[in-house]
Amino acid sequence: MQPQIYKTLFFFILTLIIIGCDNEHSSITTQYEPVLFAEHIAPIIRKNCSKCHHEEGGAPFNLYDYEQVSSKGKLIQYVTENRIMPPWPADPNYSHFANETYLTETEINLIARWVIDGCKPGDTANLIPYLKPSQKNLGLISKVIKIPKPFEIKGDNQDRFYVVKFPIELGADTFLKAVEFVPHQKKLVHHMNAHLINYATDAKTSLHQGNYYIRQDQSESIRIHNDLNLANDDGTYPIMTPSVCNYLPGSQFSFYPNGIGGYKIHKKAALYLNDIHFGPSAKDELDSSYFRLYFDTKAPTRPVSEFQLGTLGISPVVPELSIPPNTIKTFTINFTVPLDISVVSIVPHMHLIGKRYLAYAIKPSGDTIRLIHIPNWDFRWQYFYMPKKMLPIPRGSTIYVEGVFDNTSNNPNNPFSPPRNISEKNGSMKTTDEMFQLILSYLPYQKGDEEIGLEE
Ligand code: HEC
Numbered sequence: 001m002q003p004q005i006y007k008t009l010f011f012f013i014l015t016l017i018i019i020g021c022d023n024e025h026s027s028i029t030t031q032y033e034p035v036l037f038a039e040h041i042a043p044i045i046r047k048n049c050s051k052c053h054h055e056e057g058g059a060p061f062n063l064y065d066y067e068q069v070s071s072k073g074k075l076i077q078y079v080t081e082n083r084i085m086p087p088w089p090a091d092p093n094y095s096h097f098a099n100e101t102y103l104t105e106t107e108i109n110l111i112a113r114w115v116i117d118g119c120k121p122g123d124t125a126n127l128i129p130y131l132k133p134s135q136k137n138l139g140l141i142s143k144v145i146k147i148p149k150p151f152e153i154k155g156d157n158q159d160r161f162y163v164v165k166f167p168i169e170l171g172a173d174t175f176l177k178a179v180e181f182v183p184h185q186k187k188l189v190h191h192m193n194a195h196l197i198n199y200a201t202d203a204k205t206s207l208h209q210g211n212y213y214i215r216q217d218q219s220e221s222i223r224i225h226n227d228l229n230l231a232n233d234d235g236t237y238p239i240m241t242p243s244v245c246n247y248l249p250g251s252q253f254s255f256y257p258n259g260i261g262g263y264k265i266h267k268k269a270a271l272y273l274n275d276i277h278f279g280p281s282a283k284d285e286l287d288s289s290y291f292r293l294y295f296d297t298k299a300p301t302r303p304v305s306e307f308q309l310g311t312l313g314i315s316p317v318v319p320e321l322s323i324p325p326n327t328i329k330t331f332t333i334n335f336t337v338p339l340d341i342s343v344v345s346i347v348p349h350m351h352l353i354g355k356r357y358l359a360y361a362i363k364p365s366g367d368t369i370r371l372i373h374i375p376n377w378d379f380r381w382q383y384f385y386m387p388k389k390m391l392p393i394p395r396g397s398t399i400y401v402e403g404v405f406d407n408t409s410n411n412p413n414n415p416f417s418p419p420r421n422i423s424e425k426n427g428s429m430k431t432t433d434e435m436f437q438l439i440l441s442y443l444p445y446q447k448g449d450e451e452i453g454l455e456e
Contacts, residue, residue: 042127088100154284156281160278168268180291191247197272250383252383255294260302323407323434326409
């Protein structure tokens, strides 16, 4: 499934890793001011790279201090000049986002000059320490939630899907501001979808009966729920809040501003993962991915809601999502917004043979509101795109989504050779089936929302 081009790239990059940053060959001097790590490079790296390249992020090594960055100098020059890193599939000429990571030509050139000049450190002694999200003073108390048994990933080159429960026991009912997923086997954890189960007082004696996780084969959901022992003691089901945390390739942890978003959480609760997907591995591995909960003392004043459009959503894909072999086919989703909303995040979703993605809204006045354009869909990088400011869409506007899928053998990401028919198969989340979705998180519009920034 790994396209040949990545293999070639891999070996090229491997040579670059071995070369690193070569101080002895810094014979190319420039007439410019010297470029220094602490003064010039650290701010660029920390803004655009460190949010994934830190211990608890999705990237396999850290990039925020001098040693980490200079030891990979040549490789960093290569991946930035070729716009491989930072991965930012959205078209910056179409719309901008709060969590945008996109290097300007000037920044790319500065990194190159720094490397060519021999990766000079500058005043690193006075560089402020890098803080990962869990170390930032978010003014919130946090708690780590783990399960006692690691996930077993057999070295059989098979995809694995698990259904999981993470029991949560707290001193009292309170409020949850956000949930952070901390991946462990970063190259294997693929996607994850967590829901919050709240047990009523005295409804459940023990959260630890039953399995913590089971393999999600084709078994019925009833059996899964029994195996995990999710029901109340009397056999009825507890209340579930959907999608309190999602993780997709490349996703980064982020918060909404004060008062916006959040959930009530009971003293006895659980995170229920209907689907955590581990990619194929050639050797046996254990994975101890976990969650960090961030609590709030107050109830959210403005809870966030969601429109899920397309596959499994409230408005269908037209025509039905099925792509015959050897064709390139376009599909659409239309949806009329039933109330005045302020959008806080935009999540486009397709699988491997997605090629292009475009979403916009047309207001009743006829004006267009640009949402997102992804000219070269890349399954490996899927984000929750947050507009720079809350984005109002008036009631009666129509949202249009257009997705192009390439099921030819010219598509290096085609999982099948020769190509086969690929469809959405009742929302099967298998990567080799397709999906076409737009998920919009929103609040009912309030006057002044367009002024509320979503940047950190
Ligand atoms: C959205 C998360 C994210 C951001 C932001 C990001 N990276 Fe990465 N990076 C990754 C992941 C994940 C990998 C692992 C390889 C892969 O999956 O392609 C990676 C791999 C790399 C590699 C190794 C490439 C290879 O194929 O061996 C380098 C070098 C790198 N990143 C540098 C950077 C630099 C420099 C920046 C900022 C200018 C940056 N990254 C920003 C997630 C990110």
